[in-house]
Amino acid sequence: MALALYLRRLSERSQLGDEERAALLALPGTATLVDVDRDFVQIGEQAHHACLIVHGLVARFAQTRNGDRSIVALHIPGDMADLHSVVAPHVTWALHALTPTRILRIPHAALRGLAERHPGIAAAFWRDCAVDASILARWTANLGRKDALGRVAHLLAEMAVRYGLIGQRDGGYPFPITQVDLADAVGLTPVHLNRVLKRLAEDGIAVKDPDYVRLLDEQRLIRAGEFDPAYLQPGRG
Amino acid sequence: MALALYLRRLSERSQLGDEERAALLALPGTATLVDVDRDFVQIGEQAHHACLIVHGLVARFAQTRNGDRSIVALHIPGDMADLHSVVAPHVTWALHALTPTRILRIPHAALRGLAERHPGIAAAFWRDCAVDASILARWTANLGRKDALGRVAHLLAEMAVRYGLIGQRDGGYPFPITQVDLADAVGLTPVHLNRVLKRLAEDGIAVKDPDYVRLLDEQRLIRAGEFDPAYLQPGRG
DNA sequence: CGCAGTATTGACTAAAGTCAACCCTAGTGG
C-alpha cells in the first residue's frame, strides 16, 4: 500500500509511536496515474495536495520566466515530492513525470491536521523536507565545483543509494531517464553527457542503459564522484 | 533585540498568535561574536544549537572528502542559518563567518519544545526551512543553466531583495564578501568573476565595491539574471 | 615602510557547447 511506503521512509529517520503510525496510514488520498511527459503540478499554482510517488520517476523543474527549464530534483517511489508545499503552497516549480507514474495525492489539510495533532509527525515531515534540502545543497555544490564526469558519477552514485533504500538495487538499479533529461539534471548538454557516459562505460565504471544503470565498479564510481552518502542521512535519528 | 529580528522574519510568512509571539521572544540563547574567517559550526559535528545571524555575513559550505569547499548558501542578519539542524543534527556542511559576525546560539531543545507546544510555531519553522530550500533549488537551477553573467546578476538581484526585506537597502546594499568567496558561490573562478563584475560595472548595471553593491540599473540587472523573486516567497501566508 | 590579502589584467589552454549528420529502435499504419 502506498502510505505504508511513505511510513517506511519516515521511520528510517524518525521514531513514531503506534498511534502516530496508525494516523499516518489513515491519511486520505487519491491514487492517480500520470502519463509520461506530463506536468502534474504546474508553476504558478496554489497547491492543495502533496504528491507521494508510488511508482515511476518524477523530475522537479525550476523555470525562469524565459521558459528555460532545469531539473533541480529527481523523485523515486517513496518520495513525497512536494511535501514542502504544505507550508509553501505557492508553487515555483513543476512536477513532471519522466515515465508513466502512479502517485497518491494527499490533501494539505489532512497533512496539516496530522502535524498539528502529532508533534512527532510534524517533526518527521519537517525532517523529510530537511533531507530534501540537503540533497539540493549537495547538487548545488556539485554543479558549482565538479567537472562533467564528477557530476554524472555523483548523481549515479546518489541514485544507487536512494534506490537501495527502497530495495530496488542489486548490481544496478532501474533508472528510466533519457539522456536529455539526465543532461538537464547535471547541467550539461545532451551531447556532452553522452560522451561522459561513454567514458564511464569504457572505463568499466558504470553503464547507463535506457532504463537501467549497471554498476560495474562502485568503488571507482564513488571516487570519481567524490561521493559521501552522509548528506542523505540514511538511518539517523 | 535579536529574537525580535527573527520574529519579524517569521511573521512575514506566518501568522502567529500573541502567545506564540511571546513564547518565541522568551527563547533562551547565547550571544556570541565570531571572528572573521572562522567556522563556527563544523562538518561532522552533532549540532545542539541553531544559529541566528544578528549582524554580519555567513556562508554555508559544503565539503567533499577531498577538502574542496563550495558555498551553497549565504546568510544575512535575521536568518536562522541552520534551523534545519533541529531535525537533522548530523552536520554535513559548515557555517563560516565572512565578516566579524554576531550570532545568537539557541538550544535545539528549546526550539523543539516550542515547536511541540505550539503547532503554529512548528509550521513557521518548517516554512522557514522550506524557503531556505527554495533558494537552494534556485541556485541549483542557476548553476545548471545560466552563464557566468546570468549567475552573478541573479545572485546580486537576490541579495538586493533579501537585504531589502531587512530594511538594509536603498540605492544598493551592504555586501561585504570578497571576490574569491563570491566566485565560490556562483561556481566561477575568481579571475572570471572579476571580468564579469567589470562588465556589469561597464554596462552601468551594478558595481560591486569591496563591501557594498551599488545598483545602477535594477531593471537590467533583473533581466540579465532572469530574476523572479517569487521563489523567495516574500510576504505569503 | 613593507607585508599580506585582495583585485586586476593579459596570454594561453582546456572543457564544454554548438551544429550537423547519421544510426538505431520501437511503434504506427498501410
Next chain:
DNA sequence: CCACTAGGGTTGACTTTAGTCAATACTGCG
C-alpha cells in the same frame, strides 16, 4: 508483415566560454 517515422542516442568538426598561469597593482594595517 513490412515500410515509414519519430524520438532517442552517437559521433565528428568546430566554436565559445571559462579556467589556468603569471605578472602587476592596490589597500589597509602592523
